[in-house]
Amino acid sequence: MQPLRRSSRLTRNTNSAHLSTQVPETAVSSSRKISRKSSQRRIRCTPPPEDSEPEVESLSKENSSEEEEDMQQEILPKETRYENSRTAFQGLYQEKLDLLRPSKKHMSARFMTQGARERYVSLKPRKFIHQQRLSLSDKNLQDVKKVVADAGLLYMVCDSDSFQPSIVREFVANLGDAEPWGDGVAVYVRGSLIEFSPSLINTMYCIPRCEEDSSWMNEKLDKVCTLLSGNRIKRWEDMSSKYLTVTNQVLYKLVCSNWIPTMSYTAMNAERLRFIYMLHLRKGFNFGKIIYHQILRMAENTETEKKRRIILPTLIQQVILIQRTVPPDNSDEAESDFPKLVIKDKKAGLGSGADSKEPNLEEDIDQAITFLKGIRSRLRSKMSLRGKCVFDHYLMVFVLMCISAGGEYPLQREDEDTESG
Template sequence: MQSVRRSSRLTRNNNAANRSTPAPETAGSSSRKNPRKSSQRRIRCTPPPEDSEPEVESLSEENSSEDEEDMQEEILPKETRYENSRSAFQTLNQEKPDLLRPSKRPLSARFMTQGARERYVNLKPRQFIHQQRLSLTDKDLQDVKKVVADAGLLYTVCDSDSFQPSVVREFIANLGDAEPRGDGVAVYVRGSLVEFSPSLINTMYCIPQLEEDSSWVNENLDKVCTLLSGNRIKRGEDMSSKYLTVTNQVLYKLVCSNWIPTMSYTAMNAERLRFVYMLYHRRGFNFGKIVYNQILKMAENTETEKKRRIILPTLIQQVILIQRNIPPDTSDEAESDFPKLVVKDKKAGLASGAESKEPNLEEDIDQAITFLKGIRRRLRSKMFLRGEYGLSPYLMVFVLMCISAGGEYPHQRENEDTKSEDTESG
């Protein structure tokens, strides 16, 4: 049964390949349940049609290996996609040469205006947050690959390019003078304009267009942490990187490098945790819009945020390369290394001692009352502060609250002194 289905699939793929199409067709993953389309006219990266006949599930290793082969076969190489895309852009630009020319005369071949040149100077000393890539052949990372592929983001972590630091900085510097075009802008890069938009980014990574569901940004954090910690953490405030499961630890790394970049890999940011949670539930989200807005915001703050690193340099380089080639800049800086492979942390998910309880309003109120009573008792016992240091009652309360916040709650210390059996912690 399996061989018949596989033969049928190969026959359809061969027939589709023999047809002449204006642009290539690809698929992000064979594990998607619903066929999805990309609306970008430049490059078509739509998945092949699903099998019409019902598939018979099998638990055999042979069936699993064939499924992995299918996924590998359906991934169109980056070079092929880029070559077809550049050809399409070249044809369009020949028909409409005005698309390459800015509306105003540029200052030089590198900068649109003097303001762009000044922004470049501010960007010059800033370092980069290097993106990471996911190995598609590493059997130890198949669980991560499945989650990423099901969410439609596989090409964002398997495409890898070295980037030219000077070109990336020039792109960001010229963003301030970019001209509106479609759902994005046209940016001046090395003598001509290139398109930059959410739809172009989605098309570049073969991300299907879905109806956007932005509710994921407000997902209950307690529920998010429960899933990502393997049910060991019930409350968001108890979450720590050591409680992430091994799979989610890798996914969180990818969020911090390729999707919502930061250098704080161990800091549990609510937005990034919710993003990983959303990947599992396959909600409609506009990836292109997410990263597009981040890059625009970075470009707006080149002068005020001088110590912040430059994000998504590989993506920016790829946006340019998918439209035209950029000659190596031997007079300036050498190209950076390729994105490094993301790996699993052997110590991830092994933390013990998680004592996280599900949120309970009555317990939280009782805990707050106990905490305040403890402050009152400590305030009464330390009234000498007012006479000795001349502190007002309000300032004494503030000092004691700071002391309490830095250590144990007052009722905990009192319980230890009296050797009480009630050891509930706040």
């Protein structure tokens, strides 16, 4: 993602296709005018200030005054954006009420089908992975704020809402019966449909459009670890959370809570490290698509992964609130607290004992062979002749794999996530 001035990056044409994909051209001319005007007002926004404390000096001194001027001119608080967006949706729905109604008969005001009700029962005992927020006025976090802002994700970590657990669980339970809608789906929530799509997520958080570059997902991990550790770690096998720089330690917390959620805040995961690497390099990506597919996968696996926590509850609540208010229900649980502020760990980046060198394929193959020969010598006396031949065969296969990999070792360590907490 190429760095741009904040004003040009956030002032863009509205992605209003998600408001009108189901409506014929001749039926919604007046509603489109309402939608277009409201959307254009909504997208001209920069992160709202957290409190009355003045904005701190930008890390880039030569652009600081320009950045502050843009910030003052383009601030649009969350409540204003929500109001404008709901007005646009209401104008559309007044012209086309069928957009609010599911194509099939629903079972009740809360559940589309009996299957959705059963999924809700399965979700009822599950806990949530709570999202975190970034203070915009904390001088100690300006380095983190700059990386996130340059990547266009600042609204994702500064918009703060509590969430209603029962509403979020109902949304996830009804996702299994969602209907196609534009580039996403329409989900049944408390009597009517709610749009859920990548384009809506991107518009909601003022995320700029860009040409997507999926190459970041294949970035070599040794290169990623070198950057994120401040050039101390050269190999993925040596990587540990204690070697992340202070800035990247906070970013990893945000990845684990707001972008690719997990309860394993210290386990080094290749996808999450690559995500931070991509933020630093500002490579193009479709953030809405990343979030959208994670939530869909969670909904699809409610029966098989019963210990996993519910991810991104604040985002799900905001997806609903930006379209309409939700009528309360006697079964509703008390709202959660607001997302907690992410903080810097005083011990971050202070890991000692780093002894990492550039990868060397021949040395690693020799070490692997020596290691496997040690195992072989201990096991040969306990194995049958057939077992010895099988083991020798797999040893040879491993060596050939290492040679053909050209440096991408098949036994790279990747800690398993523990989502259940």
